[in-house]
Amino acid sequence: MITISVCNHKGGTGKTTSSINLSAALALSGLNVLVVDLDPQGFLTRMVGVGEPDAAESSTILFDPDAKEGRDLPIVETGSFDLMPSSSALSAGMRKLTRPVDVLWLKEFVERDAPSLGYDVLLFDTAAAVTVYSLNALTASDHVVIPVLPEYQPVVGAEQTWQTAQMVRKRLNPGLDEPSFLLTMVDGRKQNHRSYRAYMREKYGAHVMRQIIRTCTTLSISHGPGGTVYSRNAHARGAVDYASAAEELMVRIGHRDQASPETESATEAMGV
Ligand SMILES: Nc1ncnc2c1ncn2[C@@H]1O[C@H](COP(=O)(O)OP(=O)(O)OP(=O)(O)O)[C@@H](O)[C@H]1O
Numbered sequence: 001m002i003t004i005s006v007c008n009h010k011g012g013t014g015k016t017t018s019s020i021n022l023s024a025a026l027a028l029s030g031l032n033v034l035v036v037d038l039d040p041q042g043f044l045t046r047m048v049g050v051g052e053p054d055a056a057e058s059s060t061i062l063f064d065p066d067a068k069e070g071r072d073l074p075i076v077e078t079g080s081f082d083l084m085p086s087s088s089a090l091s092a093g094m095r096k097l098t099r100p101v102d103v104l105w106l107k108e109f110v111e112r113d114a115p116s117l118g119y120d121v122l123l124f125d126t127a128a129a130v131t132v133y134s135l136n137a138l139t140a141s142d143h144v145v146i147p148v149l150p151e152y153q154p155v156v157g158a159e160q161t162w163q164t165a166q167m168v169r170k171r172l173n174p175g176l177d178e179p180s181f182l183l184t185m186v187d188g189r190k191q192n193h194r195s196y197r198a199y200m201r202e203k204y205g206a207h208v209m210r211q212i213i214r215t216c217t218t219l220s221i222s223h224g225p226g227g228t229v230y231s232r233n234a235h236a237r238g239a240v241d242y243a244s245a246a247e248e249l250m251v252r253i254g255h256r257d258q259a260s261p262e263t264e265s266a267t268e269a270m271g272v
């Protein structure tokens with residue numbers, strides 16, 4: 001089972017869009033994917049057309065042993081990947097998670113409960129801040145994707161997230177790989193986008209994914225039932241970009257060989 005956190009401490013850098021569409025592309029390539037929405041704002045949950053559930057039917061359950069005991073986990077099908085939805089109760093719940101061991105809840109879920117669920121990939125979408133939930137996600141993951149819009153504030157946020165990931169590797173989770181930066185909402189006509197892309201590649205080298213996500217209107221309007229770019233227009237450039245990024249990610253993390261894919265890639269499944 002592959003565990004991936006999608007994180008950037010800066011808001012609006014494409015975390016949720018990347019979580020949805022990387023997961024959809026991985027599902028399209030034949031993998032069983034569970035997305036856990038850890039953002040109290042719950043945009044991922046809304047964008048795939050799932051209403052806000054009661055707190056007990058949301059990801060809050062993972063941080064409350066009494067609520068979880070003897071109950072089925074709250075997992076809904078979206079038609080592409082499965083989802084453990086978010087609830088705004090995550091905000092209030094955060095106030096109770098103040099002990100050092102409270103960063104270990106998700107790790108316990110990943111090690112104890114998740115294997116019997118039969119997923120190939122577990123992906124955590126996180127909020128734009130260093131919270132107990134994002135630390136839980138990084139502590140429970142083997143990989144972290146940092147979506148970064150090539151502009152000043154998102155790049156600074158991405159670098160801070162890189163530092164947080166290094167801290168988590170050192171103190172909490174030595175199994176966490178070096179992060180992969182995914183450039184998002186890239187507009188090749190903008191000089192500052194070209195400059196920040198060059199800056200990221202120069203400074204972080206192979207940690208910057210080769211595939212970029214270009215600006216794409218279909219991505220920004222993909223919400224409602226289905227909620228992925230593939231349910232709207234599988235040939236939109238956002239669909240093609242995320243399919244290639246998902247493929248690259250699987251190669252980077254060693255799940256797939258470049259030459260001989262273990263499963264059909266999303267680009268092949270889409271016929272592009
Ligand atoms: N490649 C893209 N092209 C055009 N619009 C995009 C693209 N990626 C994301 N967007 C839009 O940019 C906005 C921010 O994206 P998103 O919600 O994915 O960011 P986020 O990092 O999850 O934000 P937050 O920090 O608030 O959780 C959204 O309106 C989304 O539809």
Ligand SMILES: [Mg+2]
Binds near residue numbers: 016017039043044127
């Ligand atoms: Mg988001």
